[in-house]
Amino acid sequence: MSSATVExxxxxxxxxxxxxxxxxxxxxxxxxxxxxxxxMSIGILAALATLGVILFAxxxxxxxxxxxxxxxxxxxxxxxxxxxxxxxxxxxxRTGLITFTLVPHRxxxxxxxxxxxxxxxxxxxxxxxxxxxxxxxxxxxxxxVSTDWDVSLRQMFVIIFANVLGLLVGFMLGVLxxxxxxxxxGYFVYSFVLPGIFGALAAFVGWFxxxxxxxxxxxxxxxxxxxxxxxxxxxxxLGVSSLPWLVIPLAFGIxxxxxxxxx
Numbered sequence: 001m002s003s004a005t006v007e008x009x010x011x012x013x014x015x016x017x018x019x020x021x022x023x024x025x026x027x028x029x030x031x032x033x034x035x036x037x038x039x040m041s042i043g044i045l046a047a048l049a050t051l052g053v054i055l056f057a058x059x060x061x062x063x064x065x066x067x068x069x070x071x072x073x074x075x076x077x078x079x080x081x082x083x084x085x086x087x088x089x090x091x092x093x094r095t096g097l098i099t100f101t102l103v104p105h106r107x108x109x110x111x112x113x114x115x116x117x118x119x120x121x122x123x124x125x126x127x128x129x130x131x132x133x134x135x136x137x138x139x140x141x142x143x144x145v146s147t148d149w150d151v152s153l154r155q156m157f158v159i160i161f162a163n164v165l166g167l168l169v170g171f172m173l174g175v176l177x178x179x180x181x182x183x184x185x186g187y188f189v190y191s192f193v194l195p196g197i198f199g200a201l202a203a204f205v206g207w208f209x210x211x212x213x214x215x216x217x218x219x220x221x222x223x224x225x226x227x228x229x230x231x232x233x234x235x236x237x238l239g240v241s242s243l244p245w246l247v248i249p250l251a252f253g254i255x256x257x258x259x260x261x262x263x
Contacts, residue, residue: 016103021112022119029086029120038082039120045074046128050135054142062139063148067132068159072225075128075163080170080191083117084183087174106258114171121167125160154229162224165246166191172246175253190245194218213237217245 029035049070057066087110090099103109140147170187177183198216202209213220213234220241223230230238 016108018108018112018115021103021108022115025086025112025116026119028089029082029116035085038078038085042075042078042124043127043131045078046071046131049074050131050139054135054139057139059143059145062136062143062145063150064132064136065148065150067135067139068129068151071128071132072159072163075125076166079121079124079163079167080173080187081184082120083167083170084174084187085180086113086117087171088178088180088183091178107254110175110254110257117167117171118164121164122160125163129156158224158229162221165221165224165242168250169246172250172253175257176249178257191218214240215244217241 030039050067053062053067053070099109100106136149137147169190170183173183173186173190177186195216195218198212198219202212202216214237217238220234220238223234224238
């Protein structure tokens with residue numbers, strides 16, 4: 001009777017490095033046909049927005065800020081969707097069991113997805129700025145006006161930060177709902193329905209108007225996009241309003257992912 005050899009697992013060995021997991025998550029974003037064209041659509045829409053400003057904008061508003069605003073609209077919509085898909089793909093495509101079996105440390109996988117999403121968002125914003133800069137030069141030449149670089153480096157970083165916040169909202173909805181259609185619908189409700197409700201309350205309820213910047217996360221983000229430098233009070237309003245609408249739901253979503261059963 002032969003005895004089976006039992007191999008002990010060496011728990012002292014390090015797991016899969018976080019950097020390798022980030023590379024895997026980045027590759028997963030581009031590997032599928034839908035993911036590839038979603039990434040390509042960022043550059044395509046940025047180019048179309050730039051072309052639209054060149055062709056149709058009046059001469060007196062041809063400036064870098066105009067191109068940046070035009071390019072920023074599709075960025076603000078697409079980047080959160082990319083973050084949602086990076087998370088919900090494990091559940092929608094039923095690959096979560098394989099992923100979390102190969103890498104049992106779920107927290108590390110979630111961190112890799114978050115880092116990969118933020119990297120894609122930041123790189124996409126720099127590409128958008130480059131396209132906007134090219135459009136500003138071409139637009140000024142075509143329309144016969146002087147080139148106006150009316151966006152400072154500080155404002156560029158504030159705009160990048162604002163878009164990363166939007167991306168984090170998408171990521172939060174992804175870990176919270178873990179279903180692609182549901183999370184995308186939730187994002188559009190979050191971004192377009194709730195601001196309308198809060199705006200109506202501020203218009204018709206006097207005491208809520210002063211309270212709105214402290215409880216309306218979307219409204220608190222407005223100074224990040226209007227080209228001005230937010231004040232200390234506006235940064236405080238952004239931080240306070242982010243707690244119930246971003247930080248707490250994100251923490252709960254990650255906690256539920258770590259504890260939920262993957263099928």
